[in-house]
Amino acid sequence: MNVTTTKIKDFNILTIQDERIDAHNSAELKEYFLQMLDKGEIQIVVQLEHVRFIDSSGLGALLSGHKNAISKSGRFAIVNIQQQVMTMFEITRLNRVFEIYANTDEVTAALM
Amino acid sequence: MNASMIQVDVLIPTHTKYLDLIGSIGERIAKELDSYTGDKEALAYQLNLVLTEATANVIKHANDANHKDTVRISIHIFENILTIKVFDHGQGFDLSAVPEPDFDNPQEHGMGLFFIRSTMDSVTYVKNGDENRLEMIKYLN
Numbered sequence: 669m670n671v672t673t674t675k676i677k678d679f680n681i682l683t684i685q686d687e688r689i690d691a692h693n694s695a696e697l698k699e700y701f702l703q704m705l706d707k708g709e710i711q712i713v714v715q716l717e718h719v720r721f722i723d724s725s726g727l728g729a730l731l732s733g734h735k736n737a738i739s740k741s742g743r744f745a746i747v748n749i750q751q752q753v754m755t756m757f758e759i760t761r762l763n764r765v766f767e768i769y770a771n772t773d774e775v776t777a778a779l780m
Numbered sequence: 781m782n783a784s785m786i787q788v789d790v791l792i793p794t795h796t797k798y799l800d801l802i803g804s805i806g807e808r809i810a811k812e813l814d815s816y817t818g819d820k821e822a823l824a825y826q827l828n829l830v831l832t833e834a835t836a837n838v839i840k841h842a843n844d845a846n847h848k849d850t851v852r853i854s855i856h857i858f859e860n861i862l863t864i865k866v867f868d869h870g871q872g873f874d875l876s877a878v879p880e881p882d883f884d885n886p887q888e889h890g891m892g893l894f895f896i897r898s899t900m901d902s903v904t905y906v907k908n909g910d911e912n913r914l915e916m917i918k919y920l921n
Contacts, residue, residue, distance in 0.1 A: 688799075688800055688803075690796070690799050690800070690803070690832055690836065691796045691799060691832075691836040691839070691840065692796035692797055692799050692800070721803065721825070721828060721829075721832075723799075723829060723832050723833055723836065723892070723895075724833060724889075724890075724891035724892040724894075724895055725836065725892075727891060728887075728888035728889055728891070729888075731886055731887075731888050732888050752821065752822070752825045755822075755825075756829075756895075759895075759898060760881065760883065760886065760891060760894070761883045761886075762886060765886055
């Protein structure tokens with residue numbers, strides 16, 4: 669899993685550089701979220717602009733990150749979702765579970 | 781690509797690093813279907829998804845740490861009927877016993893077969909000796 673992180677105030681912007689999140693790298697992503705949360709970095713924004721494919725295990729990893737962040741009274745938002753990937757959130761109705769924003773400007777304005 | 785007859789057979793080791801490959805084959809087939817009048821980008825994603833989910837399911841249950849086992853995948857198109865068969869040598873499962881996801885209380889697991897069922901027109905699982913077969917059909921109108 670190739671990710672880069674930047675910090676805007678308290679928010680950890682995690683940009684996934686891989687084009688795919690599937691059963692090959694989703695466990696690593698889930699572990700990455702857990703390590704961030706263990707370090708006390710509980711405000712997570714996941715940027716999916718490079719991700720053009722996600723499967724059920726990828727959605728599961730995001731759901732795990734979301735649940736664990738919420739359980740620590742943190743925030744977990746997703747931004748820059750490509751259209752086909754967004755369809756996956758819609759048919760599982762996970763678009764009602766996650767905080768979803770168009771881009772990082774929008775999310776930082778909304779969360780700060 | 782003329783959709784009247786296509787047959788692609790793939791044999792891959794039970795390792796998740798091959799999911800990208802098998803998904804990409806599905807995408808390429810969809811994008812080159814000249815006779816398909818629907819949204820080819822959407823179909824490409826769907827075939828990528830179905831192949832990825834079905835193959836990942838076999839790999840997950842292969843119980844084969846050395847990746848010596850294989851997954852056989854067959855993609856067949858004849859007269860606008862797309863049939864994908866994914867073969868496994870595992871214990872098998874009862875397709876009818878797999879529940880729909882609980883959308884009001886979403887879980888990390890259990891969405892794979894939901895995607896396959898909602899994408900394809902027919903999904904069956906046949907236990908047959910030491911080789912089981914997940915067979916998925918989609919009508920390409």
